[in-house]
Amino acid sequence: MARITAGVGVSHVPAIGVAMDTGHTEDDYYKPVFAGFEKSREWIKQNNPDVVFLVYNDHCTAFSAEMIPTFALGCAAEFQPADEGWGPRPVPVVKGHQKLASHIAQSVILDEFDLTIMNAMEVDHGLTVPLSVMFGQPDEWPCLVVPLCVNVVQYPPPTGNRCYQLGKAIRRAIDSFEEDLNVVIFGTGGMSHQLQYKRAGLINADWDIDFLDRLTSDPVGLSQKPHVDYLREAGSEGIELVMWHVMRGALDDEVVEVHRHYHVPASNTAVGHIILENKT
Amino acid sequence: MSTEEKSAKNATKEYEDIPGTYVFDADRSRQGYHLNMFCISLRLAENRAAFRADEPGYLDQYPMTAEQRQSVLDRDWNEMLRLGGNIYYTSKLAANDGVNFQELAAKMTGMTSEDYRAMMVAGGRSVEGNRYASEWEGKE
Numbered sequence: 001m002a003r004i005t006a007g008v009g010v011s012h013v014p015a016i017g018v019a020m021d022t023g024h025t026e027d028d029y030y031k032p033v034f035a036g037f038e039k040s041r042e043w044i045k046q047n048n049p050d051v052v053f054l055v056y057n058d059h060c061t062a063f064s065a066e067m068i069p070t071f072a073l074g075c076a077a078e079f080q081p082a083d084e085g086w087g088p089r090p091v092p093v094v095k096g097h098q099k100l101a102s103h104i105a106q107s108v109i110l111d112e113f114d115l116t117i118m119n120a121m122e123v124d125h126g127l128t129v130p131l132s133v134m135f136g137q138p139d140e141w142p143c144l145v146v147p148l149c150v151n152v153v154q155y156p157p158p159t160g161n162r163c164y165q166l167g168k169a170i171r172r173a174i175d176s177f178e179e180d181l182n183v184v185i186f187g188t189g190g191m192s193h194q195l196q197y198k199r200a201g202l203i204n205a206d207w208d209i210d211f212l213d214r215l216t217s218d219p220v221g222l223s224q225k226p227h228v229d230y231l232r233e234a235g236s237e238g239i240e241l242v243m244w245h246v247m248r249g250a251l252d253d254e255v256v257e258v259h260r261h262y263h264v265p266a267s268n269t270a271v272g273h274i275i276l277e278n279k280t
Numbered sequence: 281m282s283t284e285e286k287s288a289k290n291a292t293k294e295y296e297d298i299p300g301t302y303v304f305d306a307d308r309s310r311q312g313y314h315l316n317m318f319c320i321s322l323r324l325a326e327n328r329a330a331f332r333a334d335e336p337g338y339l340d341q342y343p344m345t346a347e348q349r350q351s352v353l354d355r356d357w358n359e360m361l362r363l364g365g366n367i368y369y370t371s372k373l374a375a376n377d378g379v380n381f382q383e384l385a386a387k388m389t390g391m392t393s394e395d396y397r398a399m400m401v402a403g404g405r406s407v408e409g410n411r412y413a414s415e416w417e418g419k420e
């Protein structure tokens with residue numbers, strides 16, 4: 001049977017992708033950003049997932065203002081890296097696990113989470129940067145990916161509680177898939193940042209650290225955090241962090257934190273990263 | 281909380297008192313629709329080329345308000361946001377101009393790129409004094 005063994009929380013700052021694509025990872029500015037992912041790359045090589053279930057958001061790339069699904073599940077055979085306005089990232093095409101994605105869609109929708117099904121979708125830095133920081137620069141991604149795209153651009157995103165509960169439904173779906181698969185779930189985005197208007201540049205490290213701590217010590221309480229707290233305390237774009245609750249909900253109630261990395265800044269953003277393993 | 285109380289609470293915009301911030305909600309999305317659709321069109325290279333060749337002519341395809349149109353031509357980034365633009369859309373226009381996210385953020389805050397970058401390297405803008413509009417009174 002398929003099983004989720006671990007969860008990864010990780011920021012998906014576009015500038016991190018640019019730094020990798022243009023060979024600037026050794027610059028003084030970026031060195032500490034990438035140093036924190038060295039252990040993660042070792043860890044994921046050891047864990048060797050067959051599939052990454054990747055929770056991310058599109059940044060007005062694949063989805064224009066015409067259509068804004070709250071939860072969209074990628075069911076396509078492959079997902080091309082998108083041109084976000086400066087040319088597509090030079091990274092491998094992302095290959096889906098269509099059978100698993102279809103199974104998850106059926107299971108989760110009957111579990112009363114009304115997903116949008118995407119049979120064609122380009123993917124932006126929200127999806128490809130987490131793959132890059134975790135896997136480096138291979139010719140092909142070493143595993144299949146099932147993307148879940150969450151609206152966090154137009155307010156309101158789904159609540160933290162809704163995301164957490166959806167994570168539990170995804171867990172049930174994956175647990176009931178007959179193929180023997182090791183699945184790791186990624187929750188991406190954040191941490192504190194504000195990209196717009198006069199308060200741009202806001203960072204709240206204390207708030208971020210508390211968020212990272214509570215993923216282990218108080219995940220249910222954390223999932224109840226109201227949206228206005230994210231906006232006020234972690235910046236208008238910090239609300240991307242609701243996506244981490246999907247990841248956390250899909251894990252066991254009790255998890256072990258095996259790695260953490262926090263660094264300010266990458267461009268406008270606090271970079272946060274955590275690896276949580278199920279105990280069983 | 282009763283369901284009626286919950287609906288009433290959901291309808292209030294508790295986030296309107298955050299200083300220096302536009303929360304891109306459904307009302308703003310409605311107001312900025314054509315502006316944002318113009319911006320996202322610049323995602324594609326052929327559209328960027330057409331826009332560069334004739335900005336006013338290209339903008340004619342998008343029925344935005346005169347104010348919105350002028351804000352685009354003026355590259356008045358904060359005005360675009362005020363008129364319903366969203367940063368992930370306006371950043372496509374910035375990218376077309378060769379302006380990256382950090383440079384764009386500097387412009388919106390009225391800082392030089394150097395000062396903004398230095399602020400970020402020093403840990404970013406503190407949340408202290410920046411949570412409530414009342415804390416900004418007399419400072420803007």
Ligand SMILES: [Fe+2]
Nearest residue numbers: 012126189240
């Ligand atoms: Fe993002």
